[in-house]
Amino acid sequence: MLKGLVKLFKKKxxxxxxxxxGVSFEIKEGEIFGLLGPNGAGKTTLIKCISTLLIPDEGTxxxxxxxxxxxxxxxxxxxxxxxxxxxxxxxxxxxxxNLKYFAAxxxxxxxxxxxxxxxxxxxxxxxxxxxxxxxxxxxxMKQKLSxxxxxxxxxxxxxxxxxxxxxxxxFARFIRGFIKDELHTKLGKTILLTTHYMDEADELCxxxxxxxxxxxxxxxxxxLLKQSMPQEQVLEVKCLGxxxxxxxxxFRESVSLNIGxxxxxxxxxxxxENPEDLLSRVIDTVRERVKVLSVIVTSPTLxxxxxxxxxxSLKDDYSQRPQNALRDR
Amino acid sequence: MRVIIAExxxxxxxxxxxxxxxVFWIISPLLWVVPLIFQGKALIxxxxxxxxxxxxxxxxxIPYVLIGGIFSTYMFTAxxxxxxxxxxxxxxxxxxxILSSPVRPFYILLGKALYNSILSTFFVAVxxxxxxxxxGLTITLTRIIPIVFFLLLLMIGLYGVGFIAAALTLLIKxxxxxxxxxxxxxxxxxxxxxxxxxxxxxxxxxxxxxxTYALVALRGILLGIEFDFVKNxxxxxxxxxAIVPLGIWIFxxxxxxxxxxxxxxxx
Numbered sequence: 001m002l003k004g005l006v007k008l009f010k011k012k013x014x015x016x017x018x019x020x021x022g023v024s025f026e027i028k029e030g031e032i033f034g035l036l037g038p039n040g041a042g043k044t045t046l047i048k049c050i051s052t053l054l055i056p057d058e059g060t061x062x063x064x065x066x067x068x069x070x071x072x073x074x075x076x077x078x079x080x081x082x083x084x085x086x087x088x089x090x091x092x093x094x095x096x097x098n099l100k101y102f103a104a105x106x107x108x109x110x111x112x113x114x115x116x117x118x119x120x121x122x123x124x125x126x127x128x129x130x131x132x133x134x135x136x137x138x139x140x141m142k143q144k145l146s147x148x149x150x151x152x153x154x155x156x157x158x159x160x161x162x163x164x165x166x167x168x169x170x171f172a173r174f175i176r177g178f179i180k181d182e183l184h185t186k187l188g189k190t191i192l193l194t195t196h197y198m199d200e201a202d203e204l205c206x207x208x209x210x211x212x213x214x215x216x217x218x219x220x221x222x223x224l225l226k227q228s229m230p231q232e233q234v235l236e237v238k239c240l241g242x243x244x245x246x247x248x249x250x251f252r253e254s255v256s257l258n259i260g261x262x263x264x265x266x267x268x269x270x271x272x273e274n275p276e277d278l279l280s281r282v283i284d285t286v287r288e289r290v291k292v293l294s295v296i297v298t299s300p301t302l303x304x305x306x307x308x309x310x311x312x313s314l315k316d317d318y319s320q321r322p323q324n325a326l327r328d329r
Numbered sequence: 330m331r332v333i334i335a336e337x338x339x340x341x342x343x344x345x346x347x348x349x350x351x352v353f354w355i356i357s358p359l360l361w362v363v364p365l366i367f368q369g370k371a372l373i374x375x376x377x378x379x380x381x382x383x384x385x386x387x388x389x390x391i392p393y394v395l396i397g398g399i400f401s402t403y404m405f406t407a408x409x410x411x412x413x414x415x416x417x418x419x420x421x422x423x424x425x426x427i428l429s430s431p432v433r434p435f436y437i438l439l440g441k442a443l444y445n446s447i448l449s450t451f452f453v454a455v456x457x458x459x460x461x462x463x464x465g466l467t468i469t470l471t472r473i474i475p476i477v478f479f480l481l482l483l484m485i486g487l488y489g490v491g492f493i494a495a496a497l498t499l500l501i502k503x504x505x506x507x508x509x510x511x512x513x514x515x516x517x518x519x520x521x522x523x524x525x526x527x528x529x530x531x532x533x534x535x536x537x538x539x540x541t542y543a544l545v546a547l548r549g550i551l552l553g554i555e556f557d558f559v560k561n562x563x564x565x566x567x568x569x570x571a572i573v574p575l576g577i578w579i580f581x582x583x584x585x586x587x588x589x590x591x592x593x594x595x596x
Contacts, residue, residue: 009590009591045591051429053425055585073431073433076429076431081426087421087422087423088426089423090339090343090423092342092343093343097342101339104334105335105432105437106431
């Protein structure tokens with residue numbers, strides 16, 4: 001449970017950045033709770049405060065019954081922190097040596113350590129690599145070993161920061177499945193997960209908090225967040241070529257608009273009640289400038305809700321907010 | 330205790346993973362000691378100096394410098410290894426993970442300190458062997474017990490210095506400059522190569538550094554120079570009692586500061 005958590009970073013003499021700005025929420029036992037926001041929203045800072053790696057300037061959090069300010073060691077016993085991926089391991093040691101070391105740090109009883117390591121290597125399908133140096137393992141195997149390291153002391157609460165960042169789609173799918181089926185369903189862990197992938201939050205999280213500029217902008221189940229959109233449909237137009245955002249100036253008055261650019265393609269998403277009416281206007285606007293590749297009418301995603309609430313995009317590619325997020329309220 | 334042993338095992342295994350580093354540890358004691366011997370021979374032209382005897386209480390310059398060079402190894406490995414220990418963890422990407430475990434950083438640092446002692450003892454053993462085999466240094470069993478006694482007192486104080494070095498690395502991130510500064514200050518103000526009586530300032534500053542008393546005692550034991558056993562023991566004990574808590578306090582303050590400023594994992 002977080003109560004009015006504030007974390008300031010001083011940049012120059014008088015400049016201050018509120019990386020976390022009065023954040024309060026409660027996570028239920030056994031829940032997967034998602035913190036969704038673009039890079040720089042304050043998600044990692046919040047995770048670091050909860051894991052006692054940062055001392056908050058105001059407010060507090062209670063984790064597994066322990067206060068982060070009063071009893072940081074108690075908090076650390078209750079949590080497993082998965083951040084940094086493959087860089088969180090000793091590459092010159094083997095998986096077994098890494099896990100033995102962290103088992104000692106986390107106070108896993110000596111008698112149980114071997115059994116626990118055996119179980120985790122089996123779980124992560126790393127048994128045949130148990131005695132090889134970590135530096136010789138693939139990125140995916142290192143990520144799996146990082147998960148095993150996080151679980152070595154069987155913590156009831158897991159803090160997972162951007163678990164699929166930089167992973168290939170196949171392995172990202174494996175990680176998402178593992179979090180949902182193994183960690184949540186089978187092991188019953190309480191999970192706080194940060195991500196800037198809306199699909200990930202939608203797929204995994206029972207509740208999601210949108211974080212932007214250090215503040216929680218909305219908090220609910222993915223379904224209810226999507227239902228909160230005033231417009232029920234989204235018109236998505238995919239074009240070949242680069243479009244100037246100014247072209248859509250006149251749409252701002254009537255719709256919530258999100259433009260993304262990636263690999264020479266432009267994606268235009270507009271929340272609307274009447275996609276048919278809007279379609280001809282959009283086509284007329286863009287046809288002379290770019291080639292229209294596809295037009296889809298779909299339901300709002302969590303990203304559409306996020307754009308609607310903040311005016312910013314979640315994706316890195318079009319994160320040059322606010323220029324690319326041409327939303328009018 | 331288990332954490333301390335785990336820390337030592339981990340650091341030893343990582344060291345053993347770098348074979349060239351092991352070769353360095355074997356060769357460097359020789360490279361460290363021999364120039365001091367040659368320097369002494371060149372300056373004095375023999376093994377005895379009357380002028381030196383007036384300051385040091387012994388005219389044997391070469392054994393005097395050898396002992397200073399060998400036992401100051403403990404000081405330098407404590408400063409360098411402890412200072413670099415956290416920086417290495419920053420580079421590995423593991424610092425945040427060990428500091429988010431339910432272990433007080435003190436125990437992790439203590440593990441690193443003991444690892445340094447093992448390393449230093451190996452280093453010193455190689456140096457002494459070289460001196461015994463090639464330069465006629467004699468060590469009898471009766472001398473070993475008081476040597477170990479003073480080495481233990483020295484090492485405890487050095488842990489305090491190591492904690493300060495580790496804290497400064499955490500604070501300023503780039504450790505090389507500050508560690509070199511530490512090293513030069515120690516060379517200047519302790520009787521490693523010359524008696525601190527050579528100048529009033531070196532004499533005044535040296536009284537606050539444990540290495541001074543340890544070297545006086547170790548030289549006294551090995552070269553038969555008269556020294557006050559009880560006084561040196563008590564002063565070393567007193568300095569240990571002051572420096573270790575001071576080192577831990579400084580480390581805790583700086584750790585808190587980095588956690589407040591959010592610079593813990595920066596490097």
